Amino acid sequence: MSIRISQIDKTYGATRALEPIDLDIRDGELIGLLGPSGSGKTTLLRIVAGLEQADGGTIHFGEREVTQVHVRERRIGFVFQHYALFRHMSVFENVAFGLRALPRRQRPSNSDIRTRVMQLLEMVRLSAFAERFPAQLSGGQQQRVALARALALKPDVLLLDEPFGALDAKVRQELRRWLRHLHEELGFTSLFVTHDQEEALELSDRVVVMSNGRVEQIATPDTLYREPANRFVFEFLGEVNRLEGDVANGRLTCGNASVSVPGVEPGRRELLLRPHEVHLAEHAIPAAHLPITVAAIVPVGAEVRLELEADWLEEPWLASVSHAEFERLGITRGRRLFALPSRLHGFDAAGAQNVALPVG
Ligand code: ADP
Ligand code: MG
Numbered sequence: 001m002s003i004r005i006s007q008i009d010k011t012y013g014a015t016r017a018l019e020p021i022d023l024d025i026r027d028g029e030l031i032g033l034l035g036p037s038g039s040g041k042t043t044l045l046r047i048v049a050g051l052e053q054a055d056g057g058t059i060h061f062g063e064r065e066v067t068q069v070h071v072r073e074r075r076i077g078f079v080f081q082h083y084a085l086f087r088h089m090s091v092f093e094n095v096a097f098g099l100r101a102l103p104r105r106q107r108p109s110n111s112d113i114r115t116r117v118m119q120l121l122e123m124v125r126l127s128a129f130a131e132r133f134p135a136q137l138s139g140g141q142q143q144r145v146a147l148a149r150a151l152a153l154k155p156d157v158l159l160l161d162e163p164f165g166a167l168d169a170k171v172r173q174e175l176r177r178w179l180r181h182l183h184e185e186l187g188f189t190s191l192f193v194t195h196d197q198e199e200a201l202e203l204s205d206r207v208v209v210m211s212n213g214r215v216e217q218i219a220t221p222d223t224l225y226r227e228p229a230n231r232f233v234f235e236f237l238g239e240v241n242r243l244e245g246d247v248a249n250g251r252l253t254c255g256n257a258s259v260s261v262p263g264v265e266p267g268r269r270e271l272l273l274r275p276h277e278v279h280l281a282e283h284a285i286p287a288a289h290l291p292i293t294v295a296a297i298v299p300v301g302a303e304v305r306l307e308l309e310a311d312w313l314e315e316p317w318l319a320s321v322s323h324a325e326f327e328r329l330g331i332t333r334g335r336r337l338f339a340l341p342s343r344l345h346g347f348d349a350a351g352a353q354n355v356a357l358p359v360g
Contacts, residue, residue: 030192035211043213075156227351228354234345235272290339
C-alpha cells in the first residue's frame with residue numbers, strides 16, 4: 001500500500017512539532033524516520049496511524065484518503081518500544097488477540113485463528129513458546145511476539161516507533177534482520193522511527209532525516225552518506241573532521257597545509273570529511289599537502305582508528321584505515337605522514353558541495 005503525506009503539519013501550544021511535510025512512500029517500501037529527540041518523528045507516525053489529528057494536510061493510503069478515517073479502519077499494525085504485551089495472556093493469546101476481537105462476521109473460526117497464529121509464531125521462530133507468558137521471555141523475544149501480533153490482521157502498513165530502542169546492541173541487530181526478513185516475505189509497507197543512524201541506514205530502503213519538525217533530506221542510505229544535502233545531515237550521520245581555511249583559485253590554505261578544492265567559492269570556508277575519507281601516505285601529492293602526526297592508535301575490529309594532529313588543525317582528525325594500509329605504512333605513534341582526503345564536503349547558503357579528490 002503506498003502512502004502519500006501532503007502538507008501535514010502540527011502545533012502543540014507554542015511548539016511547532018511539524019512544519020508542513022510532504023512524503024511519498026511506495027508500495028512495499030521500508031522507510032526509516034531518523035532524527036534527534038524532539039524532531040517530530042513520533043508525531044508524524046501517530047498522524048499516519050490516526051492516533052493524532054494533524055492541523056492541516058492530507059494522508060492517502062493508495063487512492064483512498066484516510067485523513068479523517070479512524071485508526072481502527074486504517075488497516076495498520078503497530079510496534080512500539082513500550083507497547084507491552086498483555087502480561088496475563090500466553091504468547092499464543094497475545095498474537096490471537098486482534099483476531100478474536102474482530103466483529104463476529106469477520107472473525108475467523110477458532111481453528112483458523114489457531115492456524116494463523118501458529119504460522120506467525122513460526123515466522124518469528126517462537127512456535128515452541130506459544131504457551132509461555134511474556135515474563136518468561138527475553139526482551140528480544142517479546143518484541144518478536146509484538147511483531148507477530150502486529151502482523152496478525154494482515155495490515156497493509158506496519159508502523160514502528162523505536163521498536164528496538166530498549167534492547168541491547170546484539171539483540172537489536174538480530175531484530176533488525178527479523179524485520180527486514182518479514183518485510184521482504186510479507187511485502188507490507190513500513191514506516192519506522194529511530195534516532196539510531198546505523199539502524200536507519202542498515203534497514204531502510206529510503207531514510208527521511210528530520211530535525212525541528214522539518215524534513216532535511218529523503219534519500220537512499222547510500223546517497224545520504226555520499227551526498228548529504230546539508231550540514232545537519234552530514235553531521236547527524238556520522239563522525240566529522242573539520243578543515244577551516246582560506247579558499248582562493250580553487251585551493252584551500254591553512255598555515256603550511258593546502259588542498260585542492262575545485263568548485264568551492266573563494267573566501268573563508270569550513271570543509272568537512274569523514275574518518276574513512278582520510279587516507280595516509282608518506283608523501284604529499286599536488287592535490288593535497290596536509291602534514292600530520294599520528295597521535296594515537298586504536299585497533300577496532302576490521303579497522304585501525306588513528307588520531308591525527310597538526311598545528312594547522314583546531315582539533316585532531318580521526319582516520320580509519322585498514323589493517324593492510326596500517327602495516328604497509330608501518331604506522332607508529334609520533335609518525336609524520338601526509339593526509340590525503342578522498343572527499344571534502346562544503347555546505348553554505350548555495351547548497352552542498354561534495355568535492356572528490358584523486359586519491360588512490
Ligand atoms: P520525536 O519522536 O522525534 O522525539 P516528537 O514527535 O515526540 O519527537 O515531538 C516533537 C515535538 O512536539 C517536541 O518538541 C515535543 O515536546 C512536542 N510534543 C509532542 N507531543 C506533544 C504533546 N502531546 N503535547 C505537547 N507537545 C508535544
Ligand atoms: Mg519519538
